[in-house]
Amino acid sequence: MPIAEGHKTVVMGLGYIGLPTAALIARSGIETVGVDVNPDVVETVNQGRVHLEEVDLDGLVRGVVERGHLRASLTPEPADAFIIAVPTPLGEGQAPDIGYVLDAARTIAPVLAPGNLVILESTSPVGTTEQVCAAIAKARPDLAVPGHCDGNADIFVAYCPERVLPGRILVELVDNDRCIGGITPRCARRAMTFYRGFVRGACVTTTARNAELVKLVENSFRDVNIAFANELSIIADGMDIDVWDVIALANRHPRVNILQPGPGVGGHCIAVDPWFIVHGDPDNSRIIRTAREVNLAKTEHVVARARALIAQLPDDSEIALFGLAFKANIDDFRESPAVEIAAALAREYGARIAIVEPFARELPAVLAAAGARLVALDDALDTAQAIVLLVDHEVFRSVPLDERRDKMVYDTRGLWPDQPLRSDWTERRQGGAR
Numbered sequence: 001m002p003i004a005e006g007h008k009t010v011v012m013g014l015g016y017i018g019l020p021t022a023a024l025i026a027r028s029g030i031e032t033v034g035v036d037v038n039p040d041v042v043e044t045v046n047q048g049r050v051h052l053e054e055v056d057l058d059g060l061v062r063g064v065v066e067r068g069h070l071r072a073s074l075t076p077e078p079a080d081a082f083i084i085a086v087p088t089p090l091g092e093g094q095a096p097d098i099g100y101v102l103d104a105a106r107t108i109a110p111v112l113a114p115g116n117l118v119i120l121e122s123t124s125p126v127g128t129t130e131q132v133c134a135a136i137a138k139a140r141p142d143l144a145v146p147g148h149c150d151g152n153a154d155i156f157v158a159y160c161p162e163r164v165l166p167g168r169i170l171v172e173l174v175d176n177d178r179c180i181g182g183i184t185p186r187c188a189r190r191a192m193t194f195y196r197g198f199v200r201g202a203c204v205t206t207t208a209r210n211a212e213l214v215k216l217v218e219n220s221f222r223d224v225n226i227a228f229a230n231e232l233s234i235i236a237d238g239m240d241i242d243v244w245d246v247i248a249l250a251n252r253h254p255r256v257n258i259l260q261p262g263p264g265v266g267g268h269c270i271a272v273d274p275w276f277i278v279h280g281d282p283d284n285s286r287i288i289r290t291a292r293e294v295n296l297a298k299t300e301h302v303v304a305r306a307r308a309l310i311a312q313l314p315d316d317s318e319i320a321l322f323g324l325a326f327k328a329n330i331d332d333f334r335e336s337p338a339v340e341i342a343a344a345l346a347r348e349y350g351a352r353i354a355i356v357e358p359f360a361r362e363l364p365a366v367l368a369a370a371g372a373r374l375v376a377l378d379d380a381l382d383t384a385q386a387i388v389l390l391v392d393h394e395v396f397r398s399v400p401l402d403e404r405r406d407k408m409v410y411d412t413r414g415l416w417p418d419q420p421l422r423s424d425w426t427e428r429r430q431g432g433a434r
Contacts, residue, residue: 110140112155116155123273243261324367346372350370
């Protein structure tokens, strides 16, 4: 049955996907309870505030909390629909860790009732939704769980991954198409009806295993294509060729569309999801594995090039690193190559490293411990002798040539095409990145 007035939804996990999803469902007039293990997150949301940076999310959360449609809790409660949106990090040996997902399934199991819908949204290796069913069936032998019973099940279980871009999460949660995989066709149809209550994009049904692989394939496709651009940037660097010009000219071919290279790949999706496929079939995922290795090596390449720049400076000079986020104009540092690069340089050069990150109030612990300093953009432009641009935040685009003409610059994002060559620093824009 569709979500409607009087229905109730529980969202497990109030992170970058869970909180926006909960707020959007609540905006539809549905009583929504967001559950998180962090008491500070629960308190923040119940005050109508947010703990993460995302366009328009603060206003939306404030509104639905004030209207009584959204509240947060440390524990789940009976509801009509349950969404699991918890982290799925990499464990030892780049193996996917679905422990949080299974913990969430076991946590909601005691409050499940016949007719309930359970949807897993967390990016997961193939077969995870089936393991969710197994965990619920073990905890609730009194319930007929799909895949663990004869005939029709008492509850519905499906997998529906998010496919959103940070900075546009609220828009894309509503407008993007949804791939909905059910443990059974009935499960898929029930989940499709649920999403149609607040999603404008097409809702397409398939099996749970198909949907799980679809999510991994989408991000692995991007990782492979970024790896081509990053490998090309290293080749161009060694040949003293401007990779940005090469890509721009190559993309004039009607069937060529090379992505922009960068200092690596970050975020919880593209930098992580390909390993889920590699772990699932290591013998046949050769291109996917190689792409991951190329993108990781690009980060090492940037560290080496930055060291070469710093070696040409006086020992007491300041080096400003611009940006820590994994992409522009957000505060998300998960798997960020910029953080990895900054940490490597801070461990070597200590207080000489000044960090400019407009979306941070304090430095990550790994950087603070190494002696790096968080400074304002204007202060860095006044005092730094060199700039390593790692993230193409819009505010950095506003820095004119006059403010950086006398500095040694390593632009890894191609943000400043007007930066002149220096006789003592032959790096131009090779190895740059977006």
